[in-house]
């Protein structure tokens with residue numbers, strides 16, 4: 001199948017395999033480490049509630065019932081529900097030496113994924129784009145415009161996204177991971193993002209909410225929306241919740 005072997009993805013996978021005979025020789029570029037936490041110091045901050053709603057759902061039922069759901073109606077998300085979803089995806093849950101560990105695993109505990117929200121319909125939170133400050137468990141307001149339509153347009157016009165109460169957008173800060181893992185890091189970054197999204201899907205299901213992973217997107221249109229340069233940090237994945 002030469003056409004498969006000529007694809008860039010296949011080439012990347014082959015080029016970044018660890019092989020016992022030359023694991024130490026795998027070329028590792030020098031990449032400076034970036035800071036572990038991102039924050040927007042000069043914007044409005046919204047503390048997230050930690051009195052999460054009581055959820056009466058067992059893991060096995062949630063696993064059985066989870067589906068990618070693309071119809072969003074019903075009541076607005078509450079701020080408490082949103083806080084629980086954020087905690088489920090990237091909440092700090094333990095400390096081990098210098099490492100702050102989170103609810104989703106991350107290669108090398110490096111946490112290269114950042115979370116942004118396009119909020120359209122959340123009780124007690126005016127619409128807008130936000131950055132999730134993991135360390136302080138709060139939101140940082142980037143804009144005060146409802147952006148669901150713009151996100152849907154940038155996600156290959158998948159109209160169902162525009163109907164969500166909130167869309168989670170995940171970006172990657174490459175150097176956080178690649179300073180350690182070099183070329184191979186991109187594998188781990190995508191795996192990290194998968195863990196985070198799955199936590200969201202399961203938490204949404206447990207809350208009786210609907211969600212769907214979305215990776216079909218015009219990367220730089222979403223980067224422009226969030227003010228990301230697309231080089232150091234770039235949008236990778238998103239998930240509407242309704």
Ligand SMILES: Cc1cc2nc3c(=O)[nH]c(=O)nc-3n(C[C@H](O)[C@H](O)[C@H](O)COP(=O)(O)O)c2cc1C
Nearest residue numbers: 066067068069070155158212213214215216217237
């Ligand atoms: C990496 C990834 C990307 C996806 N991208 C999209 C997408 O852009 N649009 C969409 O409607 N569904 C998307 N999905 C959802 C899949 O279509 C869905 O998971 C699949 O049909 C299986 O259905 P289930 O999730 O209900 O089990 C994506 C899923 C994954 C894991």
